[in-house]
Amino acid sequence: MAAVTLVLGVDGGNSKTDAAVVTSDGELLAWVRGPGSATSPDRAAATVAELLERTGLDVGAAVGGCYLAGVDLPFQADAVRTALADRGVVAEVANDAWALLRAGAPPSAPSVAVVCGAGLKCVARAGEARVEFPGLGWQTGDLSGAGDHLAREAIRAAARAEDGRGPATALRDVVRSLLGVPSIGVLAERMLRRELTGRDLDGLAPAVLDAWRAGDDVAGALVRGLAEEIAASARAARRAAADAVGSAAAWTLVLGGGLFADPAGRLLSALPQRLWDEFEPSVVTGPPVAGAVLLGLDRLGVAGRDAAILRTFHDATPEVVR
Structure with a gap:
């Protein structure tokens, strides 16, 4: 272990994947950004392997992990890990919420992380305890996403307003304007014909927040x-992990993802005030790949690099691979 000098960190979501390599003393050697990796295990592994190849570094002996959206259950992590190993990449594989958690809180702090982007994911860490809600949708008791949920529900509300089954709402005009359709009925037809897809709905979640405001x-x-x-x-995850640290511990709530990386703080301001009786907020606006790198440094036993690593990624710019 003492001979290992490279640390690998990968953070992958629906829209992009970041791969970074640093030395064990925290020097950033490469940071490459490519397309999203919330796909099949084989395609996710291919994306990660291609990005690592673009770094030009030999990461065969690197310590680190790949933290990817869509890796919610052990069998999914195993499948990606195997697909990576087939391409010569040996790394820990887990959900991207763990990278966000590490970017927003040190390992000693009892913490909960909630990712709100297209999807919604919650994890918690306290001492040796780890809690992870699967976040698979209705079958695991969840909303079907965050941004995706708001977009779908906005269209549903707009459709019901249009035909009189629901109350009037500004969302009807918002949806028609953003998607360039004369009516919600035409929108439904275009989606059925696949002339519009889920990707075309990406701008609806911020518009819902604006309509609420x-x-x-x-x-x-x-x-x-x-x-x-x-x-x-957040509160349920805290309760599930609390026995590991006792009732007097101070907890951090780490928030990140596209809907929280919002200079206007719209979703943040909607959170119930009672939440702040239990948590100190930590909003991650920088790239969560910094957290993936910090997790690798933790595995090496390298401490005290948090501020420097976060500052490095704040100031640096990734090479973008199309």
């Missing part, structure tokens, strides 16, 4: 529902 009651109900789900997940 503007006073739309229907949008407000959607945003409050998501905020309550975040709070319920």
Whole structure:
């Protein structure tokens, strides 16, 4: 272990994947960004392997991990790990929420992390205890995503407003304007024909937050529902891990993902105030790949690099691979 000098960190989500290599003293050697890796195990491994090849470094002896959206259960992690090994990459594989957690809190701090991007994911760490909610959707008791959930529900509310089954809402005009359709009925037809896909809905979640801020009651109900789900997940994860550290411990709530990386702080302001009686907030606005690197340094026993690593990734710019 003493001979290992390279640390590998990979953070992959729906829209992008970051791969970084640092030395054991924290020097950034390479940072490459490519397409999303929330795909099949083989395609995710191929994306990661291609990005690592683009670093130009021999990472065969590196310590580190790949933290990917869509890796929610052990069999999924095993499948990606095997696919990576077939390509000569040996690394820990886990969900990307763990990288976010490490980017927002040191390993000694009892912490919960909630990722709110296209999806919604919650994990917790306290002492040796680890808690992870699968986040697979309705079959595991979850909302089906965060941004995805708001987008779908906005269209649903707009459709019901259009045909009179639901209350009037500004979301009807918002959806038609953003997606360039004359009616929600035409939108449904275009999605059925696959002329529009889920990717075309990406701008709807921020628009729902704007409509809520503007006073739309229907949008407000959607945003409050998501905020309550975040709070319920965070509190449940804390309860599940609390026995490891005792009731007097101070807890950190790490928040990240596209909906929290928002300069206007719209979703953050929607969270119930009672949450802050239990947690100190830590909003991660920088790249979570910094957390993936820190987890690798933790495995090497290298401490005290948090501020320097976070600053390095804040100041650096990745090479982008299309």
